[in-house]
Each structure stands twice: as C-alpha cells, then as structure tokens.
Amino acid sequence: MAINWFKYSAPSTFYWLAGKLAPWFAWPSAVLFAVGLYIGFFVAPTDAQQSEAYRIIFLHVPASIMSMFIYLVMACYAAVGLIFNTRLSSMMASALAPTGALFAFISLWTGALWGKPMWGTWWVWDARLTSELILLFLYFGFIALHASIDDPRRADRASALLAIIGSVNVPIIYFSVKWWNTLHQGSTVKFTGTSMHAAMQQAMFTVLVACWFYAIAVALARVRSIILERERNTQWVAELPEARS
Amino acid sequence: MLEICNLACTRGDHQLFSGLSFSLAAGELLQVQGENGKGKTSLLRTLCGFITPAAGEIRWRGQDIRELDEEYYAEMVYLGHLNAIKDELNALENLRISAGLAGCEVSDKEAIEALRHMGLRGRETLPVKVLSQGQRRRVALARLLVGNAPLWILDEPLTALDVGAVGLMQELIGTHLAKDGMVVFTTHQPLEVAGVELRRLTLT
C-alpha cells in the first residue's frame, strides 16, 4: 500500500500526526534515560585516572553530539522550506532550534563541571568546548533573527538562509578553532581510557538514543504549537475540540 | 503583452485578493482602484516581482516574469511611494544614477533636458534636500523620460504634485501610450489622458 506522504506535509494533517507520534517518542525516551543513566552511574566501573568525576561524560558526550546533529537537521529542514516553499519544513526548523540550543548549553555546562575536577578550572579554551560555544551563538542568532521578524514567511526564509550559511561555516569554524588550539598548545579534553569499558559504551549509547527520542518528542510538541499559532485563523483550527472548549 | 492569471496575494494571515485576471496590451492604460488596504500597492509590487504571489501567474510576452527575470526588468519602470532619490546628491546626479541602475547610460545633456521638461529648470544642480516635496517627486518622475521601457508601473505618481505637474504627467502618459507603451497606475486624484480609454480594475 502506498502511503501518500504529501498528505502529511499539510499542517492540518501533520498536527494530528504529530500529536499521535509524540508520546511514542516521549515515553521510550524517559525509559532510556533511566536505563542509560543507571548503567552510567552504577554499573560502569570507576575510571582509574579520573575516578567518579568522569561519569559526567554520559551526559556531556550525547549532548554535544545532539547539539551538532540537530543544527544540521535544522539547516536541512530550513533549506527544504526555502527551496520548495513548504511551510511545514520551516516550522520544523524553528521547532528544533531551542532544543539544539538547550543541548549545546548542557554540553557547555557539563563540560565546565567536568573541567573543574580534571584541570582545577571551570573553563579551558579547549577546541571542542570553544566550538560548542560558537555553535550556541549560532543557535542564538537563528532564534533571535526568527523572533525579530514579524512576518512569519520572511522570518522563515531569512532564518533559513542564516542556518544554511551557518552549517557551511560550522566545519570552517571547527577546523580554525582546532588549529588555533594546537598553535597555542591548549589542553584538550580527551578520554584517557584507551579502550572504553563495554558498560560505558552501553550507557553512552543508551543516553544518546534517549536524547534523540527526547529531541523528536519535544520538536513534535513544539511544532504543534507553532502550527496552531500560525494557522489560528483557519477553519480547521476553529473546529479542533481543544480550540472550542 | 502583460497577462495576469488567477493571481492571489496574501500578507501575513490576511488574503488581499485572489482569482485576479486581466491583461494589458500595447497602448493601454489601466488604473487600479480600491479602498485603502485593499492591496493596490501589493498588486503593483507583485507585478514588479518583489512579492511572490500566493497563487497564479504573471506573464510578459507570454513568459512567466520569474523566468524572464532580468529581461523583464529591462522593459519596465516602477515608481513607488518612495522617490528613491538621495538628499545628498543634486537632481542631475540623482537622475543619472537612477537611470544607470535601471541599466541605461544617460548623458548630462539628456538628463538636463529631462529635468527641464519636468519643470526643474535652474534646479538641476541644487542638492535635493533643498527641494520641496513636489519638486522631489518631479525628479523621480524624470526617470520616465530617460528610459525606453514600454511598461510603466506607477504607484500614486501624482502625490505632492501641483496642478501644472499633474497636467504634465497626463501629457507624458499620453505620449508614452501613443508610442505603444503601457501604464498601470494607482491614484486618488483624477487623471485623464486625452484620446485614451481608461480601463479600471477595482480591488474589493
């Protein structure tokens, strides 16, 4: 049976679909977080050099990966919205931005928490932390530009262009920061264990999947509110049971 | 030459017009009418390609203006609410630069002639900031004289003009139409061109 995917690109049908799908991502996400963090905090062995402090990586690493991944996904959605003029893709892009920014922030925060016991200072100008900071700035730029344009269409298109430029720039920024870091012989966060224990890998992977599911669930919930806000004057919104009550 | 099929335009949530169709042939004069906020300016800006229509097509010589792009722009002049002239420059510089941006080089002599025709004799080299609103409008309108584009799109061309200049404008449009030109315009003042039937399009 062929599914008509285009049917779901209409905001009215996607609103319904997103409502149905969101719980299917939210609950597994909660369970996976619980399992992953349990393995990370209680099952995984203590690291020989870093003792217990290393356990923050079970949050830090997945958050960093997600922050970069979400930026790319967001830029792709934005590009599709810009090129094919599909409203829903642009809405998805703006729904993803706050989640991406949140992950970038968590990554910085946990990085600082990890840095304190490791190097005795909250912040080191390490290549990865610095790139993460710049990524957070890029998210802020996207959100700020979108928020300051009143016309939603112009906001979508302008911030889409910014996201595309940003995603082209991310690798350039990353390599330049890395280069800068090696020139100045800064310290680099490296997990010292040559081979990761199996339990550590499991924990990190489980938390990563949990973060992923969380991002999808939250983006779907957020896109529902964006759809409602944008389509508030349409017939189908007026007919929604939640709008009538 | 200019064909509009089933055009619709939305601004924000609000639909200004839809299902609009008309065509304009050489030598025709079209006035777009409607109350404030009915989308007159938006229609003209859509014709210029600033606004992407929500639906429908605009064709020039049988081709979509989006595809024609620069070819279409070479054959049209748009005069909006804003005069597009710089206070720091004088009338002559303004005219030569705006003609240059529109893609045609104009000699000093041609430019001065055009400005004099618009009743700006003796004001050619004064900075525009000392000119009155009406005189600035005349500087902007002088652009119509130096180009040779067949399609004129004029948004409220008569604002700030005195009776003499309105007469001049009518004469200008008359000669343009006689040379097989086309004019689409909006106005709240009466504008009559001798010997030409005025077509009206009312936006509701």
Added chain:
Amino acid sequence: MNPKPDNKNRLSLFGLLGLVISRDLMLAMRRRADVLTTLIFFVMVVSLFPLGVGPEVDMLRKMAPGVVWVAALLSSMLSLNRMFSADYIDGTLEQMLLAPQSMSVLVLGKILAHWMLSGLPLMLMAPVLGLQFDMSGQALWVLVVSLLLGTPILSMVGAVGAALTLGLRGGGVLVSLLVLPLCIPVLIFGTGAVEAVTSGMEIASHLSLLGALLVLAFAFTPWVTAMALRISME
C-alpha cells in the same frame, strides 16, 4: 506588438560595478562624519586596552594583534547597518532589485564600497596603532597584509547579515549577533599570522588560509546577499 527596446545604451557589468561604487563613495564624501566615527571608534577601542590591562610593554606587544583585530571586527560591525539601510528607507533598494543586470554585481559594488569606507581606513590606521603597542616593523607589515585579506571578508559576510536584518527593530545589535560568530575564522587566521611572525614561524599558511576564505566569500556572499535582500524586501 512593439519591438523590444534596443540595448545600445545598456550599461556593462563593469560599468554598473563602477557606478555603484562611485555612487556610494560620493555619498560618503558628502557625509564624511559617518566614516570618521567608525575610524575613531576603532582607534578608541584599541587605545582602551592598555588602560584596561596596564602598560607593561611585553604584555601589550603580545596582545597587540588580537586587540587590533577584535577592534577591527567590532568597528566593521558598527558600519554594517549603513550598508543597505539608507537605500532601503528612501526606496533606492527597490530600484536596485529592479535593475536589469545581475543583482549580485550590484551587491558586490556595495560591498566593495563599504570596504573602501570601513576596512581600508582601518587597515591604513592599524600600523600607527601597532606602534602604540610596540610591534616590530615586520609584525606591522604582516598585520597590514592580514587586514588587507581579512577585512573584505568581514564586509562580505557582514553584507549578508545586514541584508537579513534590513529594517528590523534593533537591527544594529542583531546583525552583530548573527555575523560575529561567522567571522571567528577570520579573526583566528588574521591574528595567527601576526603571532606567527613575532614568534619566528612561517606565516604563509595563515595568509593562504585567509586568502582561501576571501575567495570563498567572494564567490558566494554577493549571491547570498542578493537573495537575502529579496527575502527582506518582500
């Protein structure tokens, strides 16, 4: 059906480029204060650093390239708003979008004019400021070359930001928020080159990377800016 108008008076692309540049320069000459304020801001920011961190010559010499570059970055941000806003307000930008020539060329003209009015004066001023920081002659040369390669990139990337924030409330701060992160590689390679020469390392790699960024920016930003302007004018 009337014939298509003849093209005998059509302006060539270089003619258009020249027209846009000379127009912007002429406008700036009639309003010199704008250009001067940016330059004075640059001088001021650079001069504030010794007051903030103390006058030890060794430390100043070490920070000089970074300070000059960051100040250049900030002062070029200040002047970005001017790039399109005046034309936007008086309607000239509408006419530019209707120009029957490539919009990218027109935008490139505006970018080059902006660079001549913001980047070029900074570049010429930088050696004088470098002397305040006791930079060596060789380092001053490299600083000027790095600014020569780098400041056009700031104008180009800045143009995209300026086009995206056209006519927005608080556009001035917003444009910095958008553009500054994108300019970080320029800052890194620009200061890197100067630091390399003072520590006796080779500078070619820094400068060639800056050059590569310049080529990349030159190839894409006028086109992207034109697109951003169309989006903003809708």
